Amino acid sequence: MRELLVIGIGAGDPDQVTVQAIKAMNRADTFFVIGKGDEKQSLVDLRTGILAEHVRGEYTVVDITDPPRDRTPDDYEGVVEDWHERRAAKFEAEFASEPGVGAILVWGDPSLYDSTLRIVERVLARGNVSFDYSVIPGITSVQSLAAQHRMVLNRIGEPIHITTGRRLADGLPDGVDNAVVMLDAHCTFTQVTEDDAEIWWGAYLGTPDEVLISGRLREVEDRIVTERAELRTRHGWIMDTYLIRR
The missing domain is CATH 3.30.950.10 (Tetrapyrrole methylase, C-terminal domain)
Known part of the structure; x- marks a missing residue:
């Protein structure tokens, strides 16, 4: 992968996706979608619905299963640190196998209570893959x-x-x-x-x-x-x- 687009897609309404985000999505060859199990399949469906409405060309969707983590830990920061490391390993493997321009669709905006940018920086710091990336803001x-x-x-x-x-x-x-x-x-x-x-x-x-x-x-x-x-x-x-x- 030569470039990654981290795209804020709003809270769920396809009409709240910005023009900048739509242009970015139409540049992407591959969309990396993080799944959180069958009970949250509707979250994946909302993302794919946004793609269906706004992307005109051909593209590939790669599903990444989110690693599990303890939701009531005694050491909250330690558990999140470990979760981020395991997430980074999964992203790294998929980034390495996909050519062209990749994209991650982020609920709301990537700047607010979202770990995607931290994971991307962690992947780059591991030194096994190299790519440029851009951030497109979204409605929170x-x-x-x-x-x-x-x-x-x-x-x-x-x-x-x-x-x-x-x-x-x-x-x-x-x-x-x-x-x-x-x-x-x-x-x-x-x-x-x-x-x-x-x-x-x-x-x-x-x-x-x-x-x-x-x-x-x-x-x-x-x-x-x-x-x-x-x-x-x-x-x-x-x-x-x-x-x-x-």
């Missing part, structure tokens, strides 16, 4: 959340804090009134102590399965917990993002 779930709720993420002059459920468990930082939370598998918003907090929550943003709930946190938190559990059971996976505001 954060942007999609704000658009679907028809809201601004911050009030006038206030900062926005983007964090994870793991970090929110420590509480909202002092001076932070607007926190966007991603990667929260445990409904950590229920641990927020401010009784006057508000929440804007969205799952499967940009897809036909999208669900939105908003309101006073104490009034809607139980509904979100129940809805989230039912959705995860129904689909086998869930991706959700939310804004908490003091």
